[in-house]
Amino acid sequence: MENLNVFQQVQAQIKDACDLLGLDNNYYEILKTPQRAMEVAVPVRMDDGSVKTFIGYRSQHNTANGPAKGGIRFHPDVSFDEVKTLSMWMTFKCAVIGLPYGGGKGGIIVDPSKLSKNELERLARGFVRRLGDFIGPEIDIPAPDVNTNPQIMAWMVDEFNAMKGYNNPGVITGKPVLIGGSLGRTEATGSGVVITTREACKAMGIDLKGAKVAVHGYGNVGSYAGLYLQELGAKVVAAFDLGGGAYNADGMDAVALINYVKSNRTVKGFAGTESITPEELFALDVDVLVLAALENTITMENQHLIKAKIVSEGANGPITADAHKKISERGIVVIPDILCNAGGVTVSYFEWVQNLQNYYWSVEEVNEKLERNMVNAFNALWNMGKEKKVDLRTAAYLVAIRRVADAMKLYGWV
Ligand code: GLU
Secondary structure (H helix, E strand, O other), rough: OOOHHHHHHHHHHHHHHHHOOOOOHHHHHHHOOEEEEEEEEEEEEEEOOEEEEEEEEEEEEOOOOOOEEOOEEOOOOOOOOHHHHHHHHHHHHHHOOOOOEEEEEEEOOOOOOHHHHHHHHHHHHHHHHHHHHHHHHHHHOOOOOOOOOHHHHHHHHHHHHHOOOOOHHHOOOOOOOHOOOOOOHHHHHHHHHHHHHHHHHHHHHOOOOOEEEEOOOOOOHHHHHOOOOOOOOOOEEEEEOOOOEEEEEEEEEEEHHHHHHHOOOOOOOOOOOOOOOEEEEEHHOEEEEEEEOOOOOOOOOOHHOOOOEEEEEOOOEOOOOHHHHHHHOOEEEEEEEHHHHHHHHHHHHHHHHHHHHOOOHHHHHHHHHHHHHHHHHHHHHHHHHHHHHHHOOOHHHHHHHHHHHHHHHHHHOO
């Protein structure tokens, strides 16, 4: 049986990269587990007057390169192991792009669709009351992730400000623009997916004009990825989300599809499409497959289905280690999560810089800097992959762990 425990998988990734870099075991000893990880219980007064306790987590993996940074997700399947793993991936994601951050992540075990808006606000505020002493612009800076959004970030910042007694816009990124959010942040993860996918196409001689794309996970990341790929001339032929799938061999209009999802909360039933299962979507003969849902989407059970030339990991950890090996052996290029979806945290960094300076940039400035960061990071990994004859994920881990290891060495941790 394949090991689907993401925590053990990331530990194996770290170990392999430390070995490849010839680092002694002391580095792995530090990197194999988060430096601080917390479990909190958040009691929430529900609208019917009863009290319900929700369990949440925050993990800070490594702060050698700067304060911890990473999102908070609201999902029924959140677990401590998952949050720890995601915080480790954040350390390496920030290091790949060269952001002055370590990795953090948080999560609450909750199905937010079952909560009213007021209950959601009380939950968000309660979580921050528990964590208030352990987050901050110089300590750990949360942001949106699965099922969280700018409004939830706004409530969290407000609660933090109330605890401290003054305004701290830099404590959380992904805020609404009116209260210190950055222009371009909401679209940034999808945009980064498209920049790295475009660069991969260029390097592989694939023309994006007329290229076929399938998107698994049509939320914030997947929908913007589809939209921007369409702007570059590609056709989104299939999309899938929790409500079901939509398929049209001639392509769907990504703008109309986004509007359809706004009112119907799923892509299923979009005009002119047939429904499609995830297995059918993975098996499509497309140029690009965007995986933008959750961890362990592609495993040894379904990896053989994939026919795409490029798989872009919009989500964190969507392909298991074993499945990744098989896919790569078939010559399919996987753009690894810690590069592919790093556009979000990159613009989070820009937001934090703007907050600290209290000086705000135009969307053109944000996008131009995002483009430059992502293209440079992609080229560095692509060239390293060719030079060392390793896949892009291995190249990404080599770059990331080297950067973290060098900082740890200078600080005298190892
Ligand atoms: N949740 C996003 C991620 O997984 C963004 C994190 C951030 O902006 O800090 O990369």
